[in-house]
Amino acid sequence: MDEIVERLSAIAILHYERRSHQTHVPTQEEVLCIQEIATQVFRPPTSDASSQPEPPLLLAPSAAFREFEELVWGLNRNMDVYEKHDLLDKAMDEIPIQELHEKAEQLSAQSHKNHSSLAFEDALAEPLVQWFKHTYMRWINSFPCPICSGPTTVIGATPPTPEERVGRANRVELHKCQTPNCGGLHRFPRYNDPAMLMKTREGRCGEWANLFTLFLRAVGLRARYIWNREDHVWNEYFSPTEQRWVHIDSCEAARDKPTLYERGWGKKMSYIFAFSVEGALDVSRGYTLNWPAMEERRNWVPIDELQRVMQSITSTRRASLSSNQRAHLEAEDRVENARLQRGPDWTPSPEQGRQSGSTEWTHRRGEAG
Ligand SMILES: [Zn+2]
Numbered sequence: 482m483d484e485i486v487e488r489l490s491a492i493a494i495l496h497y498e499r500r501s502h503q504t505h506v507p508t509q510e511e512v513l514c515i516q517e518i519a520t521q522v523f524r525p526p527t528s529d530a531s532s533q534p535e536p537p538l539l540l541a542p543s544a545a546f547r548e549f550e551e552l553v554w555g556l557n558r559n560m561d562v563y564e565k566h567d568l569l570d571k572a573m574d575e576i577p578i579q580e581l582h583e584k585a586e587q588l589s590a591q592s593h594k595n596h597s598s599l600a601f602e603d604a605l606a607e608p609l610v611q612w613f614k615h616t617y618m619r620w621i622n623s624f625p626c627p628i629c630s631g632p633t634t635v636i637g638a639t640p641p642t643p644e645e646r647v648g649r650a651n652r653v654e655l656h657k658c659q660t661p662n663c664g665g666l667h668r669f670p671r672y673n674d675p676a677m678l679m680k681t682r683e684g685r686c687g688e689w690a691n692l693f694t695l696f697l698r699a700v701g702l703r704a705r706y707i708w709n710r711e712d713h714v715w716n717e718y719f720s721p722t723e724q725r726w727v728h729i730d731s732c733e734a735a736r737d738k739p740t741l742y743e744r745g746w747g748k749k750m751s752y753i754f755a756f757s758v759e760g761a762l763d764v765s766r767g768y769t770l771n772w773p774a775m776e777e778r779r780n781w782v783p784i785d786e787l788q789r790v791m792q793s794i795t796s797t798r799r800a801s802l803s804s805n806q807r808a809h810l811e812a813e814d815r816v817e818n819a820r821l822q823r824g825p826d827w828t829p830s831p832e833q834g835r836q837s838g839s840t841e842w843t844h845r846r847g848e849a850g
Pocket of ligand 1: 627
């Protein structure tokens with residue numbers, strides 16, 4: 482029996498390592514606990530217990546895996562918001578579409594002259610992102626004091642009020658006046674509802690990428706919301722002419738610069754996920770010129786489990802499509818996967834440090850390049 486317990490323990494430990502963390506080695510205490518479970522599982526049946534089923538040898542998913550799964554399914558659910566007709570109509574009321582179309586046509590015509598031939602959709606994404614950053618949105622570093630107009634500093638977060646919850650704020654930043662004895666306090670609700678964001682037109686990358694997803698959809702482009710584990714979000718749109726997803730960052734008014742974060746900001750990234758109404762994909766490899774180094778940093782969840790969850794999101798998303806539509810998307814997936822294996826297209830050129838956010842804030846985040 483001891484030998485069987487030992488073999489069962491070994492299997493359980495292997496299983497435990499796979500389920501919990503790729504690089505996690507169980508502690509002595511965890512090994513003893515697993516051996517204890519194995520002993521109980523192998524308990525010889527007694528006459529009155531023989532009809533009872535054996536307890537299954539299942540270990541709960543690790544906290545890291547649960548965190549991952551909750552995050553990606555949550556981000557996936559958000560993608561339905563950008564398909565709502567009333568929201569898309571509201572977005573079109575905000576966007577100066579005629580002006581953007583004219584600029585796109587000019588850009589496209591110019592590009593044909595210098596043989597870079599920018600297709601209309603790409604030429605439209607360019608003025609859209611420029612207008613969004615430079616005319617429409619306001620970046621928030623801090624607020625002036627509502628009493629004395631002096632400088633304020635963030636002192637923490639607080640739960641939202643019922644009114645703030647209406648705009649889907651889960652968290653409210655508190656900015657306190659720095660002037661002695663003033664006591665002025667400004668609440669900064671971090672809204673998630675694009676309708677509310679079209680009213681406030683302010684925030685940081687979370688608010689910007691959220692609303693920009695809607696604006697990309699509103700002008701007729703297929704859009705993705707891109708989530709990075711190192712605290713940044715941006716977008717991608719599908720270029721029908723180039724038949725690929727193109728990086729676009731509204732905070733930086735940057736288009737098709739996938740190496741911006743790694744080379745420009747000096748960011749050491751690990752996981753980058755793409756979400757659209759057509760599914761979810763791990764696109765990390767498309768944003769690094771040094772995959773082996775990125776791979777070293779990827780110890781959050783085992784890769785096979787990660788891919789299984791992303792695939793299950795994609796299958797769920799595509800379940801209602803026709804077999805033709807599904808086959809078309811699967812063909813696109815194959816091209817994209819091959820592209821991701823190669824990494825981003827890159828030609829040496831000086832890349833900019835971070836433009837959005839104050840110098841102090843950017844340095845604190847280690848994103849100044
Ligand atoms: Zn004040």
